[in-house]
Amino acid sequence: MSLNSFGHLFRVTTWGESHGPALGAVIDGCPPGVAIDESALQQWLDRRKPGQSKYTTQRREADEVEILSGVFEGKTTGTPIQLMIRNTDQRSKDYGDIAEKFRPGHADITYWQKYGIRDYRGGGRSSARETAARVAAGGVARAALDALAPGLSITGYMVQMGPHQIDRSRFDVAEIEQNPFWVPDAQAAEDWAGYLDGLRKSGDSTGAVIEVTAKGAPPGLGAPVYGKLDTDLAAAMMSINAVKGVEIGDGMAAAALTGSANADEITMGPDGPVYNSNHAGGILGGISTGQEIVVRFAVKPTSSILTPRKTITKTGEETEIVTKGRHDPCVGIRAVPVGEAMMACVLLDHLLLHRGQVGGAGGKIG
């Protein structure tokens, strides 16, 4: 039971601190024979990498991943895969301020209270830098999914920044890669740029809502009742730094519906069941239906801001803190590839679990 691990059969353990020599992930249980190399992983890391627009932290990290084990002649061997990313831009600055003061909204105070020791440099283990390891692991998961579930595609995007939501009538998946916010709405991208510029200049930050979907997942994934697909997705997303809420399908809005409005009616299509709607987000009783799987999560605003906030020191004195440094005005932006990576890992894990317990013996319809 490692608490820095997730997944059942495709098990990912991450390690490393923001300002240590390196961080990474060791993956156990990957199927053998999956074609993988460093460049295949790098494409995903490059999406999360800092410093790519003025809307993300200006810390310069190459985020180059090294595969140290588990891959032989370009293929996974079924043994543990160690992925290491060197930290290269840990500026040798003075940490005196945050070494003594607890930054509000950060884990500084709780790590101290829990462990009696903390690596205060950049938040140490609690830094969002840890998510680089998730993205690397997600790259391995995607490669395995390509082999095991060929039609499956995973897409993440932002649907809300601060109080501003996208207009779903303008939803265009092709837009996602065209703007620095991963937003599928060109107009929103334009509007949000101005909004975020304003916040950034005023030394403030904002939150976001990310949606991640998976199309083409087979029915039957998920293991009731505590290894439900939605349970594992909720845990996966909630474990991402700064996430405060997770929704499946209609999510919190499901509470306001009537049963007749909420039930996704079923008809028969040429290839099996067809649903007239997808309030459930592709999951019933914790098991995938074969519909699109839809997860959303809310990221709180970056807590590292230039606006002074009241806090206390380790010795209990009241003071103020301003968090200088190179911070994302909306940390939610870089959470998009992280959410995709977690979706990939969870789906692969449940594919393997399903194959292990049930093999090809599931029920047919029609």
Place this chain on the structure above:
Amino acid sequence: MSLNSFGHLFRVTTWGESHGPALGAVIDGCPPGVAIDESALQQWLDRRKPGQSKYTTQRREADEVEILSGVFEGKTTGTPIQLMIRNTDQRSKDYGDIAEKFRPGHADITYWQKYGIRDYRGGGRSSARETAARVAAGGVARAALDALAPGLSITGYMVQMGPHQIDRSRFDVAEIEQNPFWVPDAQAAEDWAGYLDGLRKSGDSTGAVIEVTAKGAPPGLGAPVYGKLDTDLAAAMMSINAVKGVEIGDGMAAAALTGSANADEITMGPDGPVYNSNHAGGILGGISTGQEIVVRFAVKPTSSILTPRKTITKTGEETEIVTKGRHDPCVGIRAVPVGEAMMACVLLDHLLLHRGQVGGAGGKIG
């Protein structure tokens, strides 16, 4: 790795189907010497028990719990505690309809697709009857918490039914036990009664939002980064039947805040840190701060309704279904004690984890 289990050190495995002879929970890892007997557990089960008002299913189950192991002379021994609840009111009715047809919004179709076999009687394993086992386990967790964290109190209540939210200015904790909805707002209780009556008579149902809080939890609970307290709470709540969203603190609304508004400022009180607000819901970086822990979850409307819905049969024929029987018009009502039970189990688990890894060596402030 049992997927019908949750918890790390305080590990609960539930078993049983809606219409089988019995269901229950086996708990492993409970501290020894905790005073417990069947009546202590029964008080919690009675809160979840069906048939207590016209707003819950009229199925008559005594939900009497038997302790079969792990307790000796009124105290836990540290060995597995088996809690068994006999099913007594499984009416010998004709299941022909739901044996062949998949009820929309239910797990009928996914269990079939996954396993190729399903116990269709009342939903089998996917029935919310499973939550009785959670409540029994939660009773054990509460007894252990009474010993280990004396000041801790857990309270669940409904904050939204269908589209109707409570008025927080009328919040009165004393009202919670005074109405059939566990709502801390007397006016809401009155209004909702009429709303739910109408739905029930029209053969429809509605959803709900439940909030569960824990006061008096010590700082330092939670184990980053995949065993975070909020991660485990999210998983625990999402695993409850019909839950579609989980929030910690401000939850999804955190996305709309600025960093300056969101950061809970810290000052120094006589007994340690004091926070000027609680947007974080008592958890920073996955670790409890010592503030009130606040979790909310949305329960979708009951899918078993008298309104006919389109569906298909096992052989792929299109048809309609009306789910007769004894169903809750708002299954969220009975989710309140379930949410409390999950909170109790998660907190106890993390208390034991913290004690195991850190002992009494946490950091002091001031």
Place this chain on the structure above:
Amino acid sequence: MSLNSFGHLFRVTTWGESHGPALGAVIDGCPPGVAIDESALQQWLDRRKPGQSKYTTQRREADEVEILSGVFEGKTTGTPIQLMIRNTDQRSKDYGDIAEKFRPGHADITYWQKYGIRDYRGGGRSSARETAARVAAGGVARAALDALAPGLSITGYMVQMGPHQIDRSRFDVAEIEQNPFWVPDAQAAEDWAGYLDGLRKSGDSTGAVIEVTAKGAPPGLGAPVYGKLDTDLAAAMMSINAVKGVEIGDGMAAAALTGSANADEITMGPDGPVYNSNHAGGILGGISTGQEIVVRFAVKPTSSILTPRKTITKTGEETEIVTKGRHDPCVGIRAVPVGEAMMACVLLDHLLLHRGQVGGAGGKIG
């Protein structure tokens, strides 16, 4: 992480005490669609059941197993299977002596030192009665193996009682079921009867060595490096009450061999690799070779004897104890079906693990 559980995907959790109302096992992760009923399990329990000859305890337990969940219309559903066995012959005798005194060789003193409370009646949780639950679970595993690995057969037998070993030149598998010792050597059975009678009459007991083999297991089972097949078998056997040693293949004797003598040479047969010997016991690098899997374990002599032994009381006073009651003069006899059950559970578990990670993608030879 339940410490009263074993197995990875086929996960068995046992519960219950020697003199409580019942004991049992809950199995999670069993493949769906496996034909099983109570009589199929009973045949295995009847082999372990006490009171079947004068060489085992005279306690009269029917050891009737009830299936409380996870089986529907005679087939497993893929959900948890609860197997319960009522205790029926817990004589209401005076436990005063063992309540206060610690029996040497028993867990009385360690349970007390660990937990500060113990169910002293018959040893409580530490009683070998717990193994009835293992045998029931093993029956489920065997039924699943029948479906998944049709040619596989598991056989356990005694190869040593006290200082007396079998003569391997007289090995006859047909003899195993013909004598009360499960010994494949008719002459040994006769000799041992006299030896054990003598011990029994003198109020003493003796140990035994059990061998369990599996023929027809496919190559490829086992997951290096800490989930090796031999690692899991060693843990499974060592977890049985009174076991003090476990060997795979040549076991401890392998230390005395030279490398040239020990290496099982490989030639090519019509159906794949053929080994000229089996020093390895069918496992190389933690993975099955396809040869016969051979495990042995030593069971210490029954500690409950009529010979007075020195001990102390809870309050630290020195005293003597004579363990009256109905005890096995050689508890190893009834360990034979237990060892078989553990082998069945471990092999099924690894079949599922292998299917999960690798599917049908293993390497072919020739």
Place this chain on the structure above:
Amino acid sequence: MSLNSFGHLFRVTTWGESHGPALGAVIDGCPPGVAIDESALQQWLDRRKPGQSKYTTQRREADEVEILSGVFEGKTTGTPIQLMIRNTDQRSKDYGDIAEKFRPGHADITYWQKYGIRDYRGGGRSSARETAARVAAGGVARAALDALAPGLSITGYMVQMGPHQIDRSRFDVAEIEQNPFWVPDAQAAEDWAGYLDGLRKSGDSTGAVIEVTAKGAPPGLGAPVYGKLDTDLAAAMMSINAVKGVEIGDGMAAAALTGSANADEITMGPDGPVYNSNHAGGILGGISTGQEIVVRFAVKPTSSILTPRKTITKTGEETEIVTKGRHDPCVGIRAVPVGEAMMACVLLDHLLLHRGQVGGAGGKIG
């Protein structure tokens, strides 16, 4: 559930292959505040390091360990500790022979059959080089034990090489570090040197038996019934390369004893219970008694020998193989520090587990 991991709360995951760029261990769950640095770990690695005498492989590996995470200013932080050891002496030799042929006694054939791909260079993941990671992890465990259980000492030594056993009457713990075999018997050290020289020159190898003891472990460690201390020790030792048997206390010899001879009688000493003997090896019912904990394991002879052995190729052709290279004539020698490391990890793990579940609430005697 990572199968390349062991431990419950102190959880070690190892990764890496014999001839890859590096190997290592990530440790999760280490208590915070433990003083540790690379030199503290290096002392243990140096004991296992190859090339230290003519009796171990002449491969030259510095086995220098780097701490990449989890340690800050010389102390553990409670977050994952990544320990990396670069492989530096992977000679760029021709692997053609072992790439196509399966070495008898090695995992070559089973890895191929399981995964359909294998890193054949030096055995890849199945190489005993993996044990360097265990020794590094064991160094961390020892540092934590120094803090948590100050009087505890762990000692490993060889008690048998090939057919030659030590003479226990000559047992002298001071001798262990004085000879290349870690043998506590000066005469045996001398005799074995000649024996092993002969084997080495003839291109053969031999097995060994290692004993590992722990003095000063508190009573109460171990968690029945599948997380018993002896169960976990058996698994830990059996998971070491080439181990074929594990014994606790009297081990296999316990089978030959009578109950009256086997029961360790208890008297009362000034500091608590005193046992008149230690047939049980310090463990009763899976829980430590406070006596010396005694484990033994048998290591089979090195399978890499210069004596030609029959085998087959991947394509199924019969052939012979001679394993050239730099191999240990008795791989058991270097298993001594590995066994010590596993003992340290298991004991620390159970100390944390016990603290988690029971705290200080165990039972007192007298």
